[in-house]
Amino acid sequence: MAELNENFIKLPGSYLFSTVAKKVSAYQEAHPQADLIRLGIGDVTKPIVPVVIEALHKAVDEMGHAETFRGYAPDLGYPFLREAIAAEYTRRGCEVSSDEIFVSDGAKSDSANIQEIFAPDSRIAVCDPVYPVYVDSNVMAGRTGDYDAADGTWSRVIYMPCTAENGFVPELPKETPDLIYLCFPNNPTGTTITKEQLQQWVDYANRVGAVILYDAAYEAYITEEGLPHSIYECEGARSCAIELKSFSKKAGFTGLRLGYTVVPKEIVRGGASANALWARRHGTKYNGTPYIIQRAGEAVLTPEGDREVMEQVRYYLRNARTIRDGLTAAGYTVYGGVNSPYVWLKTPDHMSSWDFFDLLLSEKNIVGTPGSGFGPHGEGYFRLTGFGTYENTERAISRMQKL
Protein backbone atom coordinates (compact mmCIF):
# COMPACT_ATOMS: atom_id res chain seq x y z
CA MET A 1 0.00 0.00 0.00
CA ALA A 2 1.24 3.46 -0.80
CA GLU A 3 1.94 5.52 2.29
CA LEU A 4 1.82 9.29 2.21
CA ASN A 5 4.89 11.36 3.00
CA GLU A 6 5.06 11.72 6.78
CA ASN A 7 7.03 14.96 6.46
CA PHE A 8 4.09 16.55 4.66
CA ILE A 9 1.67 15.13 7.22
CA LYS A 10 3.66 16.77 10.03
CA LEU A 11 3.10 20.20 8.50
CA PRO A 12 0.51 22.18 10.47
CA GLY A 13 -2.25 23.92 8.48
CA SER A 14 -1.56 27.39 7.18
CA TYR A 15 -3.95 29.33 9.38
CA LEU A 16 -2.91 32.91 8.80
CA PHE A 17 -4.50 34.00 5.54
CA SER A 18 -7.35 31.49 5.68
CA THR A 19 -8.32 32.70 9.17
CA VAL A 20 -8.11 36.31 7.99
CA ALA A 21 -10.35 35.49 5.01
CA LYS A 22 -12.86 33.65 7.19
CA LYS A 23 -13.10 36.46 9.72
CA VAL A 24 -13.49 39.06 6.98
CA SER A 25 -16.23 37.19 5.15
CA ALA A 26 -18.10 36.50 8.41
CA TYR A 27 -17.94 40.21 9.23
CA GLN A 28 -19.10 41.17 5.75
CA GLU A 29 -22.04 38.80 5.92
CA ALA A 30 -23.15 40.28 9.23
CA HIS A 31 -22.56 43.86 8.04
CA PRO A 32 -23.30 44.00 4.29
CA GLN A 33 -23.15 47.82 4.28
CA ALA A 34 -19.66 48.00 5.80
CA ASP A 35 -17.11 49.88 3.69
CA LEU A 36 -14.10 47.59 4.20
CA ILE A 37 -10.60 48.79 3.30
CA ARG A 38 -8.08 46.01 2.72
CA LEU A 39 -4.52 46.83 3.69
CA GLY A 40 -3.60 43.22 4.38
CA ILE A 41 -2.84 42.31 0.80
CA GLY A 42 0.64 41.18 -0.18
CA ASP A 43 -0.18 41.44 -3.86
CA VAL A 44 0.25 44.28 -6.32
CA THR A 45 -2.88 45.96 -7.72
CA LYS A 46 -1.67 48.13 -10.62
CA PRO A 47 -1.90 46.84 -14.21
CA ILE A 48 1.15 45.79 -16.23
CA VAL A 49 2.93 48.84 -17.71
CA PRO A 50 2.59 49.69 -21.46
CA VAL A 51 6.16 48.77 -22.51
CA VAL A 52 5.69 45.29 -21.09
CA ILE A 53 2.23 44.85 -22.64
CA GLU A 54 3.73 45.77 -26.00
CA ALA A 55 6.48 43.15 -25.56
CA LEU A 56 3.86 40.56 -24.60
CA HIS A 57 1.76 41.28 -27.71
CA LYS A 58 4.79 41.08 -29.95
CA ALA A 59 5.87 37.75 -28.44
CA VAL A 60 2.34 36.35 -28.78
CA ASP A 61 2.32 37.26 -32.48
CA GLU A 62 5.70 35.59 -32.97
CA MET A 63 4.19 32.38 -31.62
CA GLY A 64 1.61 32.46 -34.45
CA HIS A 65 4.12 32.35 -37.30
CA ALA A 66 6.21 29.38 -38.38
CA GLU A 67 9.37 31.49 -38.77
CA THR A 68 9.24 32.90 -35.25
CA PHE A 69 7.40 30.16 -33.34
CA ARG A 70 9.25 28.84 -30.25
CA GLY A 71 8.79 25.49 -28.57
CA TYR A 72 10.44 24.47 -25.32
CA ALA A 73 12.41 27.31 -23.81
CA PRO A 74 15.97 26.52 -22.70
CA ASP A 75 15.73 25.00 -19.18
CA LEU A 76 17.83 27.69 -17.59
CA GLY A 77 16.35 30.66 -19.47
CA TYR A 78 16.77 32.41 -22.84
CA PRO A 79 20.19 33.99 -23.32
CA PHE A 80 18.58 37.39 -24.10
CA LEU A 81 17.10 37.52 -20.59
CA ARG A 82 20.02 35.97 -18.72
CA GLU A 83 22.36 38.45 -20.39
CA ALA A 84 20.09 41.42 -19.62
CA ILE A 85 19.99 40.36 -15.94
CA ALA A 86 23.77 39.90 -15.82
CA ALA A 87 24.17 43.40 -17.32
CA GLU A 88 22.06 44.81 -14.43
CA TYR A 89 24.48 43.26 -11.94
CA THR A 90 27.44 44.67 -13.85
CA ARG A 91 25.87 48.15 -13.70
CA ARG A 92 25.70 47.77 -9.91
CA GLY A 93 29.34 46.76 -9.80
CA CYS A 94 28.57 43.13 -8.93
CA GLU A 95 30.38 40.22 -10.53
CA VAL A 96 27.67 37.87 -11.84
CA SER A 97 27.82 36.14 -15.21
CA SER A 98 24.87 35.01 -17.31
CA ASP A 99 25.60 31.30 -16.72
CA GLU A 100 25.12 31.90 -13.00
CA ILE A 101 21.55 33.11 -13.59
CA PHE A 102 18.69 30.63 -13.61
CA VAL A 103 15.36 31.94 -14.90
CA SER A 104 12.27 30.57 -13.17
CA ASP A 105 8.57 31.14 -12.56
CA GLY A 106 9.24 33.16 -9.42
CA ALA A 107 10.98 33.46 -6.10
CA LYS A 108 8.43 31.44 -4.16
CA SER A 109 9.24 28.25 -6.04
CA ASP A 110 12.97 28.97 -6.07
CA SER A 111 13.11 29.73 -2.35
CA ALA A 112 11.16 26.53 -1.67
CA ASN A 113 13.21 24.36 -4.07
CA ILE A 114 16.76 25.56 -3.48
CA GLN A 115 17.11 23.42 -0.32
CA GLU A 116 17.01 20.28 -2.51
CA ILE A 117 20.64 20.68 -3.57
CA PHE A 118 21.84 20.70 0.06
CA ALA A 119 22.41 17.75 2.39
CA PRO A 120 19.24 16.27 3.93
CA ASP A 121 20.56 16.83 7.47
CA SER A 122 21.49 20.51 6.93
CA ARG A 123 20.55 22.77 9.82
CA ILE A 124 18.63 25.85 8.70
CA ALA A 125 18.45 29.26 10.37
CA VAL A 126 15.53 31.62 9.76
CA CYS A 127 14.42 35.00 11.01
CA ASP A 128 11.45 35.17 13.38
CA PRO A 129 9.05 36.58 12.10
CA VAL A 130 9.55 35.05 8.64
CA TYR A 131 8.08 34.42 5.18
CA PRO A 132 6.66 30.92 5.85
CA VAL A 133 7.89 29.26 2.63
CA TYR A 134 11.49 28.82 3.87
CA VAL A 135 10.48 26.75 6.89
CA ASP A 136 7.62 24.81 5.29
CA SER A 137 9.73 23.65 2.34
CA ASN A 138 12.33 22.30 4.78
CA VAL A 139 9.61 20.57 6.79
CA MET A 140 8.52 18.82 3.58
CA ALA A 141 12.14 17.74 3.08
CA GLY A 142 12.26 16.21 6.57
CA ARG A 143 14.93 18.55 7.89
CA THR A 144 13.23 20.33 10.75
CA GLY A 145 12.73 17.77 13.57
CA ASP A 146 9.65 17.86 15.77
CA TYR A 147 6.95 20.49 15.91
CA ASP A 148 6.03 22.18 19.15
CA ALA A 149 2.41 23.20 18.70
CA ALA A 150 2.49 25.37 21.84
CA ASP A 151 4.95 27.90 20.42
CA GLY A 152 4.85 26.96 16.73
CA THR A 153 8.56 26.10 16.42
CA TRP A 154 10.54 23.14 15.03
CA SER A 155 13.24 21.44 17.10
CA ARG A 156 15.99 21.44 14.41
CA VAL A 157 15.37 24.97 13.12
CA ILE A 158 17.53 27.80 14.44
CA TYR A 159 15.27 30.82 15.00
CA MET A 160 16.80 34.27 14.90
CA PRO A 161 14.52 36.82 16.60
CA CYS A 162 14.04 40.11 14.76
CA THR A 163 12.82 42.66 17.25
CA ALA A 164 12.68 46.42 17.76
CA GLU A 165 15.76 46.04 20.01
CA ASN A 166 17.97 44.69 17.22
CA GLY A 167 16.38 46.90 14.56
CA PHE A 168 14.82 43.78 13.00
CA VAL A 169 18.23 42.57 11.83
CA PRO A 170 19.08 39.21 13.40
CA GLU A 171 22.17 38.64 15.50
CA LEU A 172 24.61 35.90 14.53
CA PRO A 173 23.16 32.63 15.89
CA LYS A 174 24.73 30.76 18.81
CA GLU A 175 24.29 27.37 17.13
CA THR A 176 26.03 27.08 13.77
CA PRO A 177 23.65 26.69 10.82
CA ASP A 178 24.44 25.24 7.39
CA LEU A 179 21.84 27.30 5.52
CA ILE A 180 20.83 30.83 6.48
CA TYR A 181 17.68 32.39 5.02
CA LEU A 182 17.76 36.18 4.92
CA CYS A 183 15.26 38.51 3.24
CA PHE A 184 15.93 42.25 2.89
CA PRO A 185 14.02 44.52 2.51
CA ASN A 186 12.05 42.22 4.74
CA ASN A 187 8.61 40.73 4.49
CA PRO A 188 6.83 41.09 6.94
CA THR A 189 8.67 43.80 8.93
CA GLY A 190 9.35 46.22 6.06
CA THR A 191 12.77 46.97 7.50
CA THR A 192 16.15 46.41 5.87
CA ILE A 193 19.85 45.85 6.44
CA THR A 194 22.87 48.10 5.91
CA LYS A 195 25.77 47.04 3.74
CA GLU A 196 28.03 46.81 6.81
CA GLN A 197 25.56 44.52 8.60
CA LEU A 198 25.17 42.32 5.53
CA GLN A 199 28.95 42.16 5.17
CA GLN A 200 29.10 40.74 8.72
CA TRP A 201 26.74 37.96 7.66
CA VAL A 202 28.81 37.21 4.58
CA ASP A 203 32.00 37.09 6.67
CA TYR A 204 30.28 34.84 9.20
CA ALA A 205 29.00 32.45 6.51
CA ASN A 206 32.44 32.19 4.95
CA ARG A 207 33.99 31.59 8.37
CA VAL A 208 31.65 28.71 9.30
CA GLY A 209 31.14 27.38 5.77
CA ALA A 210 27.41 28.18 5.70
CA VAL A 211 25.44 29.28 2.62
CA ILE A 212 23.18 32.34 2.75
CA LEU A 213 19.95 32.15 0.75
CA TYR A 214 19.29 35.83 0.15
CA ASP A 215 15.74 36.75 -0.85
CA ALA A 216 15.84 40.17 -2.51
CA ALA A 217 12.26 40.17 -3.84
CA TYR A 218 11.76 43.77 -2.62
CA GLU A 219 15.06 45.20 -3.85
CA ALA A 220 13.28 47.70 -6.13
CA TYR A 221 11.76 49.37 -3.05
CA ILE A 222 15.07 50.52 -1.61
CA THR A 223 15.06 54.33 -1.48
CA GLU A 224 17.87 55.16 0.94
CA GLU A 225 21.56 55.42 0.14
CA GLY A 226 24.06 52.94 1.55
CA LEU A 227 21.70 49.98 1.49
CA PRO A 228 22.72 46.89 -0.45
CA HIS A 229 20.63 46.13 -3.56
CA SER A 230 22.35 42.77 -3.91
CA ILE A 231 24.33 40.56 -1.54
CA TYR A 232 27.06 40.47 -4.21
CA GLU A 233 27.91 44.06 -3.27
CA CYS A 234 29.56 42.44 -0.23
CA GLU A 235 33.08 41.14 -0.46
CA GLY A 236 33.31 37.35 -0.44
CA ALA A 237 29.60 36.78 -1.18
CA ARG A 238 30.40 34.76 -4.29
CA SER A 239 31.65 31.86 -2.18
CA CYS A 240 28.71 31.76 0.25
CA ALA A 241 25.56 33.40 -1.13
CA ILE A 242 22.72 32.48 -3.45
CA GLU A 243 20.40 35.35 -4.39
CA LEU A 244 16.69 34.99 -5.18
CA LYS A 245 14.96 37.66 -7.26
CA SER A 246 11.47 38.23 -8.56
CA PHE A 247 9.66 40.42 -11.10
CA SER A 248 6.49 40.18 -8.98
CA LYS A 249 6.75 43.15 -6.64
CA LYS A 250 8.91 45.28 -8.92
CA ALA A 251 6.94 44.99 -12.15
CA GLY A 252 3.57 43.57 -11.10
CA PHE A 253 4.31 40.06 -12.42
CA THR A 254 2.49 38.21 -9.62
CA GLY A 255 0.12 36.84 -12.26
CA LEU A 256 2.60 36.59 -15.15
CA ARG A 257 5.23 34.66 -13.07
CA LEU A 258 8.92 35.39 -13.52
CA GLY A 259 11.93 35.28 -11.24
CA TYR A 260 15.50 34.08 -11.16
CA THR A 261 18.16 32.70 -8.86
CA VAL A 262 21.85 33.50 -8.92
CA VAL A 263 24.17 30.61 -8.01
CA PRO A 264 27.83 31.66 -8.23
CA LYS A 265 30.30 29.08 -9.48
CA GLU A 266 32.45 29.68 -6.41
CA ILE A 267 30.02 27.87 -4.11
CA VAL A 268 31.75 24.51 -3.98
CA ARG A 269 31.28 21.97 -1.19
CA GLY A 270 32.94 18.55 -1.03
CA GLY A 271 34.28 19.10 -4.53
CA ALA A 272 30.78 19.59 -5.99
CA SER A 273 29.48 22.83 -7.47
CA ALA A 274 26.14 24.28 -6.30
CA ASN A 275 25.80 25.95 -9.70
CA ALA A 276 26.13 22.58 -11.50
CA LEU A 277 23.70 20.86 -9.13
CA TRP A 278 21.09 23.61 -9.48
CA ALA A 279 21.47 23.46 -13.27
CA ARG A 280 20.96 19.69 -13.09
CA ARG A 281 17.96 20.06 -10.81
CA HIS A 282 16.40 22.81 -12.93
CA GLY A 283 16.94 20.78 -16.12
CA THR A 284 15.29 17.72 -14.61
CA LYS A 285 12.31 19.29 -12.85
CA TYR A 286 11.58 22.45 -14.84
CA ASN A 287 10.91 22.87 -18.53
CA GLY A 288 11.50 26.57 -18.84
CA THR A 289 9.64 29.83 -18.25
CA PRO A 290 7.35 30.72 -21.21
CA TYR A 291 9.03 32.64 -24.04
CA ILE A 292 6.33 35.30 -23.91
CA ILE A 293 6.97 35.96 -20.23
CA GLN A 294 10.74 36.10 -20.67
CA ARG A 295 10.27 38.73 -23.41
CA ALA A 296 8.10 40.68 -20.96
CA GLY A 297 10.89 40.46 -18.38
CA GLU A 298 13.41 41.69 -20.94
CA ALA A 299 11.19 44.75 -21.52
CA VAL A 300 11.20 45.53 -17.78
CA LEU A 301 14.99 45.73 -17.93
CA THR A 302 15.07 48.36 -20.68
CA PRO A 303 15.46 52.03 -19.65
CA GLU A 304 11.84 52.73 -20.66
CA GLY A 305 10.56 49.67 -18.81
CA ASP A 306 12.51 50.64 -15.75
CA ARG A 307 11.02 54.15 -15.83
CA GLU A 308 7.48 52.80 -16.09
CA VAL A 309 7.73 50.12 -13.40
CA MET A 310 9.58 52.37 -10.97
CA GLU A 311 6.72 54.86 -11.22
CA GLN A 312 4.43 52.13 -9.86
CA VAL A 313 6.93 51.23 -7.15
CA ARG A 314 6.96 54.89 -6.10
CA TYR A 315 3.16 54.88 -5.97
CA TYR A 316 3.17 51.93 -3.54
CA LEU A 317 5.99 53.54 -1.57
CA ARG A 318 3.96 56.75 -1.25
CA ASN A 319 1.13 54.66 0.23
CA ALA A 320 3.52 53.01 2.67
CA ARG A 321 4.87 56.45 3.66
CA THR A 322 1.34 57.71 4.15
CA ILE A 323 0.66 54.83 6.53
CA ARG A 324 3.94 55.30 8.35
CA ASP A 325 3.69 59.07 8.77
CA GLY A 326 -0.03 59.09 9.54
CA LEU A 327 0.26 56.45 12.24
CA THR A 328 3.41 57.97 13.72
CA ALA A 329 1.58 61.30 14.03
CA ALA A 330 -1.28 59.49 15.77
CA GLY A 331 1.13 58.07 18.36
CA TYR A 332 1.65 54.56 17.02
CA THR A 333 5.09 52.95 17.07
CA VAL A 334 5.79 52.12 13.44
CA TYR A 335 8.62 50.44 11.51
CA GLY A 336 9.34 49.89 7.81
CA GLY A 337 7.53 51.66 4.99
CA VAL A 338 10.60 53.56 3.73
CA ASN A 339 12.44 50.92 1.71
CA SER A 340 9.49 48.58 1.53
CA PRO A 341 5.78 48.45 0.73
CA TYR A 342 5.21 47.02 4.22
CA VAL A 343 4.62 48.83 7.48
CA TRP A 344 5.06 46.92 10.74
CA LEU A 345 3.37 48.54 13.69
CA LYS A 346 3.29 47.80 17.36
CA THR A 347 -0.24 47.10 18.54
CA PRO A 348 -1.44 49.77 20.99
CA ASP A 349 -1.80 48.95 24.70
CA HIS A 350 0.04 45.62 24.40
CA MET A 351 -2.89 44.05 22.57
CA SER A 352 -2.28 40.70 20.93
CA SER A 353 -1.97 40.73 17.14
CA TRP A 354 -5.31 38.95 16.70
CA ASP A 355 -7.15 41.16 19.22
CA PHE A 356 -5.95 44.21 17.28
CA PHE A 357 -7.03 42.55 14.01
CA ASP A 358 -10.55 42.05 15.44
CA LEU A 359 -10.69 45.60 16.78
CA LEU A 360 -9.59 47.19 13.49
CA LEU A 361 -12.03 45.08 11.53
CA SER A 362 -15.05 45.74 13.74
CA GLU A 363 -14.41 49.36 14.77
CA LYS A 364 -12.74 50.77 11.66
CA ASN A 365 -13.55 48.23 8.93
CA ILE A 366 -9.86 47.90 8.06
CA VAL A 367 -8.23 44.57 7.21
CA GLY A 368 -4.56 44.01 8.04
CA THR A 369 -2.39 41.01 8.88
CA PRO A 370 -1.62 39.87 12.45
CA GLY A 371 2.14 39.76 13.05
CA SER A 372 1.92 36.59 15.13
CA GLY A 373 1.01 34.71 11.93
CA PHE A 374 4.65 35.13 10.78
CA GLY A 375 6.23 33.64 13.91
CA PRO A 376 6.29 33.93 17.72
CA HIS A 377 8.28 37.19 17.69
CA GLY A 378 5.62 38.75 15.47
CA GLU A 379 3.20 38.70 18.41
CA GLY A 380 2.17 42.21 19.42
CA TYR A 381 2.81 43.50 15.88
CA PHE A 382 0.62 44.09 12.86
CA ARG A 383 1.38 44.38 9.12
CA LEU A 384 -0.20 46.91 6.77
CA THR A 385 0.72 47.18 3.10
CA GLY A 386 1.05 49.96 0.56
CA PHE A 387 -0.43 47.84 -2.24
CA GLY A 388 -3.89 49.44 -2.05
CA THR A 389 -5.01 52.64 -3.77
CA TYR A 390 -3.76 55.97 -2.45
CA GLU A 391 -7.33 57.09 -1.77
CA ASN A 392 -8.15 54.03 0.33
CA THR A 393 -4.83 54.24 2.13
CA GLU A 394 -5.54 57.83 3.17
CA ARG A 395 -9.08 56.98 4.27
CA ALA A 396 -7.87 54.01 6.30
CA ILE A 397 -5.23 56.04 8.07
CA SER A 398 -7.61 58.83 8.98
CA ARG A 399 -9.93 56.18 10.43
CA MET A 400 -7.06 54.70 12.44
CA GLN A 401 -6.04 58.10 13.75
CA LYS A 402 -9.44 58.26 15.45
CA LEU A 403 -9.13 54.83 17.07
Ligand SMILES: *Cc1c(COP(=O)(O)O)cnc(C)c1O
Ligand atom coordinates in the same frame (compact mmCIF):
# COMPACT_ATOMS: atom_id res chain seq x y z
C1 LIG B 1 6.27 38.02 -2.74
C2 LIG B 1 7.49 37.38 -2.23
C3 LIG B 1 8.28 36.57 -3.04
C4 LIG B 1 8.04 36.50 -4.52
O1 LIG B 1 7.29 35.57 -4.97
P1 LIG B 1 7.06 35.23 -6.51
O2 LIG B 1 6.93 33.74 -6.46
O3 LIG B 1 8.25 35.66 -7.30
O4 LIG B 1 5.81 35.93 -6.89
C5 LIG B 1 9.43 36.02 -2.54
N1 LIG B 1 9.80 36.25 -1.28
C6 LIG B 1 9.09 37.03 -0.47
C7 LIG B 1 9.59 37.29 0.89
C8 LIG B 1 7.91 37.61 -0.90
O5 LIG B 1 7.20 38.37 -0.09
